[in-house]
Amino acid sequence: xxxxxxxxxxxxxxxxxxxxxxxxxxxxxxxxxxxxxxxxxxxxxxxxxxxxxxxxxxxxxxxxxxxxxxxxxxxxxxxxxxxxxxxxxxxxxxxxxxxxxxxxxxxxxxxxxxxx
Amino acid sequence: xxxxxxxxxxxxxxxxxxxxxxxxxxxxxxxxxxxxxxxxxxxxxxxxxxxxxxxxxxxxxxxxxxxxxxxxxxxxxxxxxxxxxxxxxxxxxxxxxxxxxxxxxxxxxxxxx
Numbered sequence: 001x002x003x004x005x006x007x008x009x010x011x012x013x014x015x016x017x018x019x020x021x022x023x024x025x026x027x028x029x030x031x032x033x034x035x036x037x038x039x040x041x042x043x044x045x046x047x048x049x050x051x052x053x054x055x056x057x058x059x060x061x062x063x064x065x066x067x068x069x070x071x072x073x074x075x076x077x078x079x080x081x082x083x084x085x086x087x088x089x090x091x092x093x094x095x096x097x098x099x100x101x102x103x104x105x106x107x108x109x110x111x112x113x114x115x116x
Numbered sequence: 117x118x119x120x121x122x123x124x125x126x127x128x129x130x131x132x133x134x135x136x137x138x139x140x141x142x143x144x145x146x147x148x149x150x151x152x153x154x155x156x157x158x159x160x161x162x163x164x165x166x167x168x169x170x171x172x173x174x175x176x177x178x179x180x181x182x183x184x185x186x187x188x189x190x191x192x193x194x195x196x197x198x199x200x201x202x203x204x205x206x207x208x209x210x211x212x213x214x215x216x217x218x219x220x221x222x223x224x225x226x227x228x229x
Contacts, residue, residue, distance in 0.1 A: 031215070041221055042221050043206075043217070045216035056215060056216065105217060106162075107159040107161075109158060109159045
């Protein structure tokens with residue numbers, strides 16, 4: 001399967017701990033996105049990369065959050081000093097920037113974070 | 117700024133009857149609109165997309181949607197529901213030059229046998 005993969009699928013942590021999630025995009029895709037989805041809501045945009053450059057960050061992404069895409073392939077999302085309000089599904093998506101006005105974003109299965 | 121409003125949080129239909137999931141959008145510029153489906157424990161999947169070509173858009177699994185600019189609507193329909201259609205459906209808007217998808221709050225579709 002050559003879709004977007006995310007690891008881990010589930011993470012339970014205690015408040016105050018740091019967590020890191022990984023996303024592997026579809027191999028030829030140069031854009032990578034992170035979204036967050038809380039219960040009963042639609043996904044909300046957090047940040048996106050084109051190759052290794054982080055081009056946009058949402059105001060939702062507080063200074064406890066950091067995302068990297070060091071070689072323009074996989075990406076990591078780290079949350080420091082987790083809070084209960086960080087409990088959510090973290091979704092990764094990737095796309096290939098081309099000539100069309102919209103480049104379809106393909107989503108991974110998500111990482112469900114529970115902060116106790 | 118752009119946004120979408122999904123008018124129903126939950127829709128129940130009997131198997132074999134039509135499906136209608138409603139979505140209204142707001143956008144300062146010409147939008148592209150999409151419907152995504154999310155099955156439990158699976159990733160979001162694109163059902164169909166409108167990108168300023170034909171206003172009636174056909175998608176996968178027999179779904180279609182019509183872009184109505186005068187009504188700022190993009191409702192999703194299917195003539196005959198199947199049990200496998202039970203899922204969460206999201207209406208999504210994006211504006212050209214802006215990379216972030218803006219999702220609605222979702223409509224949970226339940227199919228009654």
